[in-house]
Amino acid sequence: MRYNPAEIEHKWQKKWEDDKLFKVEADNSKEKFYCLEMFPYPSGKIHMGHVRNYAIGDVISRFKFMKGFNVIHPMGWDAFGMPAENAAIENKSHPAIWTKSNIAYMKTQLKQLGLSYDWDREIATCDPEYYKWEQLIVIKMFEKGLVYKRTSHLNWCESCQTVLANEQVEDGKCWRCDGEVRIKELDGWYFKITDYAEELLSCTESMDGWPKKVLTMQQNWIGxxxxxxxxxxxxxxxxxxxxxxxxxxxxxxxxxxxxxxxxxxxxxxxxxxxxxxxxxxxxxxxxxxxxxxxxxxxxxxxxxxxxxxxxxxxxxxxxxxxxxxxxxxxxxxxxxxxxxxxxxxxxxxxxxxxxxxxxxxxxxxxxxxxxxxxxxxxxxxxxxxxxxxxxxxxxxxxxxxxxxxxxxxxxxxxxxxRLRDWQISRQRYWGAPIPFINCPKCGTVPVPEDQLPVRLPEDVELSGTGGSPLRKSAAFLNTTCPKCGGAAERETDTMDTFVESSWYFLRYCSPKCETAPFEKNEANYWMPVDQYIGGIEHAILHLLYSRFFTKVLRDLGYINFDEPFKRLLTQGMVCKETYKCEEHGWLFPEEAEGGKCCKCGKSATVGRVEKMSKSKKNVVDPNKLIQQYGADTARLFIIFAAPPENELEWSDQGVEGSFRFLGRVWRLVKNNLELLQQSFGTGGDETFIKEMLYHTHSTIKKVTQDIDKYHLNTAVAALMEFVNFLYKAETRLSADGEKQVFKDALTALLKLLNPFTPHITEELWEEAEMKEILSRSDWPSYVEEYTKTDEVTVVVQINGKVRSQLSLPRDCAQDDAFTAAFLDEKVKGYTDGKEIVKQIFVPNKLINIVVK
CATH class of the missing domain: 3.90.740.10 (Valyl/Leucyl/Isoleucyl-tRNA synthetase, editing domain)
Structure with a gap:
């Protein structure tokens, strides 16, 4: 009877994968839903910010699956970037080896969370099969006059030894390494994002699915x-x-x-x-x-x-x-x-x-x-x-x-x-090569399409200093001009990694396409993304660049829509208190048990609640959390602890509470497996049956509406209340009709809970001998009539202040309502012996009595 997630979670993850449960294809007979979370950089391990982002998206995707939508929910890797190059230099390895190793490990971690991804659509931006098409797009932009090279004063990060766009400088420091940024005069390649400034600005007026804060940030940045x-x-x-x-x-x-x-x-x-x-x-x-x-x-x-x-x-x-x-x-x-x-x-x-x-x-x-x-x-x-x-x-x-x-x-x-053209040149190795050739006779010449991709050479020496490592590779640098056939040099700058993330959502639509960046029909079916989820820190970086790229691709004839993302949800950060020792500095939570530093025994000071970060060691390892409590508990807590858009303060007690709740669900269903496997007739206490119908259908309505509005934490709260009621109702069952309604309530509970905690609900569903897999069953519907009770709670105010509450028959007559109010002992204390100036009645909601 004991709930043990370790025994069931791997079983269901394997079944979903073996059955390719979440694999989808375009189907014009079905309404599509594209759910997407910002893809991760393969740093080596997922953190709780990832867990929150992906858990939110998974709840929405699974809900839409059960609602009958044709849901695409892909995952991939934002795999180029300076950290991989720096790690390779430090560890004397190759960025590709480091990156692919991290991808393999993080993919295993994501699968342990039971996320409903179509892994057949997986991409990694460092694959030549991906950046080949990016290079083609850049060449097409060049032909349209949207790409150019010039000398200018640029933001230079001394630590990363590379140029940064204005948007990548935060308070004078590099957005990636926090190093000091200075101005340096350099040649650089630019995208003419300013050609789209007016359209980027005007479209914000109709982007109703985006948070106002993000739109304001973009409007101010465009300026x-x-x-x-x-x-x-x-x-x-x-x-x-x-x-x-x-x-x-x-x-x-x-x-x-x-x-x-x-x-x-x-x-x-x-x-x-x-x-x-x-x-x-x-x-x-x-x-x-x-x-x-x-x-x-x-x-x-x-x-x-x-x-x-x-x-x-x-x-x-x-x-x-x-x-x-x-x-x-x-x-x-x-x-x-x-x-x-x-x-x-x-x-x-x-x-x-x-x-x-x-x-x-x-x-x-x-x-x-x-x-x-x-x-x-x-x-x-x-x-x-x-x-x-x-x-x-x-x-x-x-x-x-x-x-x-x-x-x-x-x-x-x-x-x-205020918006300036996007400077995309980076003087590093681990990025997509810019596909141009510099000829002393012909000037700048695009690489011919049949010679794409321009691949990164694998035998380049990486030092982290002295400009682009590609200049030191004679085999890469020296080439012939496609126009005149004379000696020429390849461009040795690589592209800003934000270029890769500006169109990856389109590649997901047909990731195996070998003739174009993506199949046009596939993209026009799946796109735009219906729900995008990610951090607000990308408001004037990735989110603005993606909008620009979408408009460019439209004008190049690749797609027929204007904006990439219909709705945007910016999830809040995951925060936790910090611990510090005078001698040893920041401490991990497990190093400060009992208020003492485990290294020296001195007092460990509890600091402010701050965003989880490796530097301050206030982190929780998702692996350890899953090993101890299971993926369903991790998912449930991180959804329930705060509204998605708010900061989430970590609570070990909250995790324990989520685990106990799932234990209660486990026992409730296990206790009634025999009941779930039978069919019953009618009959029983009509009042009790009506009460169960009310709680069941009002919960279905509440959870459905809350998920639709992305009020995910309140949806979980409603399910917790529902479980409390079912435990009480369980003790009152006798007649067949009551058991049938209770069985329907348990069935609804498992379906409603499934998007949040898919493993435990699938296991209980199977043990109840249900025919179909739960994740592919229909979402429960509700009858509006059952969501209403015969009695309503009416608030009584005296001179505008709440003094009492009354339980009255629904649609109670005004005279009867005031009679009940004046007989209430609490109300009498404020009205007896006083002149009644005014009486206000709002049916089924409010009584307000004004006295002198």
Missing amino acids: KSFGAEIDFAIENTDEKITVFTTRADTLFGATFMSIAPEHPAAKRLLSGTAQEKDGLVFIEDILKEDKINRMADDKEKKGFFTGKYVMNPLNKRRMPVYIANFVLMDYGTGAVMAVPAHDQRDFEFAKKYDLDIVIAIMPEEQELVPEAMYEAYTGPGRLVDAAQFEGMHNEKAKTEVVEFLAEKGMAKSTVNF
């Missing part, structure tokens, strides 16, 4: 703003500097210009001047700083005077040009017309360097005096000292000033985006 480009002539030259501004109305107050250290004009303006040497040192120092920190409001404003001036196109004011740390090339044109009276950053800069502050906009009921100002005025007003625009309201002037300058060829209205 659309309306304004104007205005030309400022450089004094005594034929050159000009163009600025982008949303505040053309303040142009009369512009007193100097600030340009980014990365601006092409910065070094040119310094050239040949007495301050050139110091200026170049200033530029180099600023480029070492994090871009985000440079823009921070509390960051000290630093500038360097170039010795040159530009002319204000409106009033011909001579404006000194400064190189400033707070101006970035990533926004606008990398040059800013500085209006210290009406911009706080400019104000602080002007105060520091004793530059002119000129009022351009005067508020209606205030007289601004530059010498008396302690901050910039950014509100509305009318233009002053503004020639023909004198007295004009500043909102109107935004348009009028631009139109005036446009007639003179000195300005134009424009739209600016």
Whole structure:
């Protein structure tokens, strides 16, 4: 009778695999459902964050299977990346060997969780059969003008020895290794994601299945703003500097210009001047700083005077040009017309360097005096000292000033985006080779399609320093030009690993396709993904890139839809308290038992609850958890402990509680196996039968609706309440009719619980001698009439405060309800002897009595 998960879980995992229970094919006669969790990087072991992500997806997939959908639920490996290369260097092995070994081990771990994956669709992005098609897509993009190479100032991670996209720099550090990032001038390949900026932004308005927070993050990152480009002539030259501004109305107050250290004009303006040497040192120092920190409001404003001036196109004011740390090339044109009276950053800069502050906009009921100002005025007003625009309201002037300058060829209205093109070049080995050849005669030439894939050579020496290891492989580097047949060199940069993850969901649709990246008909049947699940940390990385790639593939004719993911669920992190010893630092939970460090016996301090991480050792090993409690307990706890989108705080007591609950389910069904194997007639206590029907059908309704809304934790809570009721009902059974309804209730329980805990429910289902496998049975339906009781709970408020609750007949008449309320002892205490001012009645819900 004792529940022992070790005896049953492997049995069912093997049966599902042997029977290929979750293998699916496209079927136009069935409604499809594509459920997908973000695929893992094969680091070596799964962690509890993986378990949570995949358990959520598995509940949804199994539920949809039982609801009759044709469900595709694939799994694969995001297998390229720097950690594999670094591990290979450290362990003197090869990244491919390290990666494939990790994949094999992690695949075993995932199977131990009983996840309903169609393993026949498995992919690994490091396989040439995968990246061959990625290289083809990149060539097609190049032919469309969506891929180009240029020299620019790029984010460089010294630790990883590679370039990073802007989105991969977090607070000045590398997203992968947390190492410091500096700016370095390098050649690099780019995707023209900016060509899709407008569409990427506008589509967010109709993406109802995505969390608002993620959409807002993408909208802010794309950063659309309306304004104007205005030309400022450089004094005594034929050159000009163009600025982008949303505040053309303040142009009369512009007193100097600030340009980014990365601006092409910065070094040119310094050239040949007495301050050139110091200026170049200033530029180099600023480029070492994090871009985000440079823009921070509390960051000290630093500038360097170039010795040159530009002319204000409106009033011909001579404006000194400064190189400033707070101006970035990533926004606008990398040059800013500085209006210290009406911009706080400019104000602080002007105060520091004793530059002119000129009022351009005067508020209606205030007289601004530059010498008396302690901050910039950014509100509305009318233009002053503004020639023909004198007295004009500043909102109107935004348009009028631009139109005036446009007639003179000195300005134009424009739209600016914060989004910059995606830099995909990486100076590492373990990535997909960029499929181009550099010919001294023909320039950049794509690798011919019949020569794809450009394979990574296996005999490359890896050191982790000195740029791309592929440059050291003569066999890889040296080739012939496909156009002229002359000597040429292969591109030695590899692709950002986010390229692989930007289309993998499409390859799952037909992973064995040998003629194209995927079968078009298959992709158009399965896609878009109906439910995508993963971390919010990818909001402006993977999720934005995937949307871009989908639109590109649509325009290349591969697919006929616009967005990759209909619904997105961003699961919360798994957190746990930390433990620390003064002598030994962070401790694993098992090293701090009884409040003592097991290494030295000193006190172990309990720290904050934080995201589980290897560095702080506040981790739980899924393997140990499964060995001790079973996969069903791990799944149930991690689903029940918190709503999917919230952080989950680990609780050993919660795990124990989940295990005990499954033990109760086990005993309840085992005790009634004989009953489950029989058929019964009718008859019995109608009230009791009605009560059982109510609990059964209301639970089916609650669990069904909660899973549909992804309120998975409350669905589990409803099942726990249902089990409590069934234990009580079990003791009252006598007549055949009662036993039949109880049998139906047990059957419904196993079906409802199956998506959450598939092993235990399959075993009990089989022992009950049911004909079909439970995972392929139909989801139970409910009768709406049975979900209603004859009595309802009505809340009684006195002056808006809850004072009592009444059990009343459903649809009780208003007069009868108030009679019952005034007879209630609790209500009497607040109403006896008092004047009744008002009586409010909401049928079946509320009584509110207002008294003086």
